[in-house]
Amino acid sequence: MLELLASIAASDAGDDGNHRLLQPHSVIERYLAEARRQRGLLLLDVQPGRADFSKEVARLERWLREPDVGLALDPEWHVGPTEIPGQVIGSVDAQTVNDIAAHLSQIVERHRLPEKLLVIHQFTRDMISARPQLKDVPGVAIVLNSDGFGDPPNKIAKYNALRPDPHTPFFPGFKLFYEEDVALMSPKEVLDLRPPPMLIVYE
Secondary structure, three states: OEEEEEEEEOOOOOOOOOOEEEOOHHHHHHHHHHHHHOOOOEEEEEOOEOOOHHHHHHHOHHHHOOOOEEEEEOHHHEOOOOOOEOOEOOOEEHHHHHHHHHHHHHHHHHHOOOOEEEEEEEOOHHHEEOHHHOOOOOOEEEEEEEOOOOOHHHHHHHHHHHOOOOOOOOEEEEEEOOOOOOOOOOHHHHHOOOOOOOEEEEO
16 A cells, blocks of 8 residues: 555645645645556645645545545644644544545445545644544445654553544554664564554654
8 A cells, every 4th residue: 555645745835724635636636556567556645734624535536436546634734713733733533534534435335435434644633623523434444544753662562542542443554664663673573562453654
C-alpha cells in the first residue's frame, strides 16, 4: 500500500486561508498507477488545516469510487479558525468520522466496490473527541492507527493506550518512522504486540 498526502497542512494560509495545500489530481493519478503496478492499494491522507474534513473528502470522491483507493484522516492537522497547523495539536470529532464513514459506505454500495479502508491517525486519545461514539458501518474497515515517534517502550505504551478495545469492531494500527524513531522496532517486535496490529505503516 502507498499512502499519499492528498491535502497537506501548511503554516502558510494560502489563497483561501485554510492553511493547506491540495495535491494535484495528476499526482494522485500517478500514485494510483504505481500502486496498481505493485498490485497494492492507494491510501489518500487528508490533513485539512482549517478546512472541513468532509469537504476535503468530497474533493477526492472521483478517486474513492475506485476499488483500490482508501482514505486516511489525520486529526493532528485539523485546527480551529484562528489556529495554525504545527503550532497546536488538532482533532476530529466522532460525528465527523461517522459521517465520512457513512458516505464511504454509500460509495461502496452504489458502485459495488470491495470493502473500503478508513484509517484515523492519532497519537493522543483526545485527537478523536467523543471516541466511544464511533460507529461501525457496512463496507468500511475502520483502523485506529497509533501514530507518533519514540523509543519502543513509549511506542508500545502508546499503542496499548490508543488501540481500540477488543469488544469493538475497529482494527488496531501501528506506525513506525525510519528517521524519527529511536531503535526502530523490528517486524517481529511489532507483530508480537497484543493484539497484533492489522495495519502497519512505515514513514
